[in-house]
Amino acid sequence: MLMLNTMLLQVFEGMKEKSDSLQQLYNEFMNGVYGQSIYPETFIQGSARLSPQQQFAAYRGSVVGNLSNVLADIFPSVNRCLGKNFFEAMGLRYIDEHPSTSPSLDNYGQAFPTFCDNFTPLKEYPYIGDLARIDWAWHQAFHALDEQVLSLTAIQGLEPEQYLALSLQPSESLHIIDSSYPIFRIWQLTSGSQGHSEHSVTSLNFEEGAECALVWRIGYDVGVASISKIERRFLRLVENRETLGTIFAILLSEYSQTQVMTCFAGLCEKQCFVA
């Protein structure tokens, strides 16, 4: 890696001097692509049929259209919940405020949930940010590393000392979304996961309060589920790299042995842990 960096740095330094004017041109171009006011006529020739502004608009339109499609693909639940027109208008604002910083389009949209939290027209819909967090987690899980699942049988086959000293490894695909709203039920109504539903999000009783959603990979599929307080607590302790012995000791001070063991077995069956 060091050799690669050194080699590329040398190439880059060698090219730097001659690329300064190019960089100036590119920066001007990219600023315009992301919605800043520029003067295309200063660097674009124009033609008999199209002015420099019209020629540049072809690129601005292409970039914005592409990123807009990416947002719609990655945030399908938010798109369905808000409707195509609202989502597109919000997406345009997001795109101009959040230029892409990765060569991979799979990384675009990371800041979208927080953007939704702070988007003034959505202040009456404060759950949209968490809905976007589920969509983003789904997208991350879909592309996560393929892993070898750790089965409950394999864990139970360990000697008692090994068993209690074990630090479970959570799947790379696993995401826990804490919400102040019944977010899993909102996701069910907006994701199309239950086919056509006559119930709208507005029919939900928000007084029912907080819900915690789990997003993770099962084989090549992505699962989304509501998890209980004890499951959430268990998974957070696993994320903190606590041993199984410590996790049991903590949870047994709050829950019965049956509740703890049922929770543990259920999370193993869900394929939350990897070898």
Place this chain on the structure above:
Amino acid sequence: MRPVQNALGMSSLSGVGIGLRATHYQTILNSLPQVPWFEALTDNYMGRGGLPLHHLERVAEHYPITLHGVGLSLGSTDPLNTTYLKKLKQLCERFQPVLVSDHLCWSSVSNVHGHDLFPLPYTERAAKHIGDRIQAVQDFLGHRILVENVSSYLQYKESMQTEAEFLVDVIERADCNLLCDINNIFVSASNHNFDAQEYLELMPVDRVQEMHLAGYEDQGTHLLDTHGAKVHAPVWSLYERALQRFGQVPTLIEWDTNIPEFSVLMAERDKAAAYHADVKHHVASGF
């Protein structure tokens, strides 16, 4: 037939292939159609795991694969992205693509990415700049890559060369190969009022390792390269001329927007294969 040797020296490529798209995975894997090869979009397989890589693995068990990317940003003034390059190399090692290609363009600057194929100004300085970067990529990967001519909708005031002259200049400097996109030549020729056949005549025969065919959209004031329609009649004519000049170079049917049933792509592929089979190679002069 002009088969092309694997970039890694493992196998060869010939005939008319089809661009691999997610919507067709199941059709392809269930029916194993008579297609000599598939081209995968590199950037769709940059994830750490999951279904896309699994499907590509299964397709690669049955067909030769080429990798075609949009993310190298070869013309950029930023340092080459080492993370992207490493992932590209890993994909090459895993899937043994016969060819690896990207575009003669820039798409990022100051760590901001446009995810589009922006043209460069056609100057000697720009040619040297991108030529050096292509060489650095080839040195890292350990083999030549192909660069593709892009469709363009503007011309920079500072350009001093024609697009064809610039392309030849870059290929010579970088010692790379050419992915000659016939549709892109036609689109740019129409938008900038140059002769597409003269463009073809300037291309170095021995460097042309692959050709692309796709559909454009007529916007009235200009042609837009949408990859969302059947290949248009004048592009078929230009393809026929390209085959006569370059020989039976492996050719790809590309379709990226409003993607139809796989049978539509197969029909386009069969049409291209008929042109491909009929070609009489008139000119064999390289540069």
